[in-house]
Amino acid sequence: MSNSTTFKALVVREVSDGEFNKSIQTRNLSDLPENDLLIEVHYSSLNYKDAMSAAGNKMITKNYPHTPGIDAAGIVISDKSGTFTAGQEVLVFGYDLGMDTPGGLGQMISIPADWALPCPSSLTLKEAMCYGTGGLTAALCIQKLEKIGAKPSDGSVAVTGATGGVGSISIAILKQLGYDVIAFSGKTEQSAHLKNLGASEVRHRDTINEVGSRPVGRELWANAIDTLGGDYLANLLKQTKSGGAVSACGLASSTELDMTVLPFIIRGISLLGIDSVTIPLPEKQEIWARVATDMKLPDIEQYCEEITLEQTPEYLERFIANKVVGRYVVNVRG
Template identity: 40%
Template structure:
């Protein structure tokens, strides 16, 4: 048996390139469940993997794709039978283990979850790692005390996958939302998803820095890190929290202790990669009731495997809006 895949290889001179190839099933890595992939998603990490950046891929040749959904083809795991629809996100699949940019994958059963009820495999990838991460962030903020009555919530990197879904979910939950973005041309998109205020990133960063700034936001979901995260911490109201889940703007954090000591601000780290099964299922369950797939549809782009190298460059440049879903048969 064989399958199509986007195989990423590294030449002796260090150049990394990807091309669609036909591979034998015998080349699939170890695992106890084989899945016929119907849809995958494109994420920021996938851009890094496809372009050989960030040190995420340790061995070549490689198949990227950190999330996918499909149907069980073979299984040695009692929890999954042939024909079962399943979803995979995280567990460093697509980084250290061959991932979803292929028609087939072999993985550990521990890394899978059953496809949530009322979702198609395409629906699951419109949501994907981005939606799961956004839901985990909201759950954590609410655990820390956030309610719609608390005040305005800022979402940074709001036009990307995680940010845009976070805006849509917060709206369904009744929150007031400010959306920070460096792409003013997408302001209408953000308003349609539920943002009541659009914050220009350049103007946000140009404001004079102080150890503490005016308390503007009850909480924030930060998808970018770096300078933006350092500044927004100083603008969180007393007892508020920031859910930190991305580093597209850098991994360094320039801040001071005053937001924590004088306002009791909480900085909450959100990891979607190693989340245990029960937490994943709880997030997926809540997503299926909250996320309006029809309202989000115009922010979804479908591509085939061959288009992914170009899309990888675009997502790293911050030029991808919403979600990109991948049909491995194209």
């Protein structure tokens, strides 16, 4: 553990109205907010929300300069609350981390103790960040489908945004649990990659919208996980089999939902909302227990690209340019 009072962090600054720049800077511990739990961050990961914060989206981050990073895995330096002991490995996902509280793209963070949970003994800090919020969200989507009765024998599960962080981990976990997966992506050149993850079939995402303005379409999949929103979500719902469900966790395409109630009342399907940010800590601990056991991918690191803190400005731009493939884990001290 470091005894230094300085550390490196990605800092986003507003240089003019609507203009932001990103750079790696040296920060002082005194720059961090006063909270009970001080953590030396070893790994973080990149998420779409980090890219929006780094681009100056004030719906995500109101005050700049700011350090993004909604994920962090590291070692406890001190805890005034007495919840954790020095040297203990911990994980942090969501809440206000990386939004208006300096986040995991810095080598030190100071947070309330009830934002953190112990790292499961079967996961290394790096493995936990290979999942990150994207993997946590994927696991929550699958678990919610299962809680209303979804099982592999029902039929295929459709996954949109398949090359993204949530989509790619969803495919791999679903395959491990025995489900057949249809992957939808705008990057059909990544078909071999998606089939390697576990998809039995890859389709262009726009084929979902071929149902057009019809209130319902043919029943094509038993259940689905949607990361896009908008017409993709509406048309997934229109083509879900009777009694099936769609877990909705993203808005990469749109926040709007334009459809009739007919799929709900003539097919009895369910729309399941997924919140991975503010769910109570016990629920996060529950899902992480599954990520560390039956949902644990034995080769999780193959689904991630490891980068350094210095590379994060470049890689965050990939999210804005829609060039993301898989998960990016950040070796904050590498």
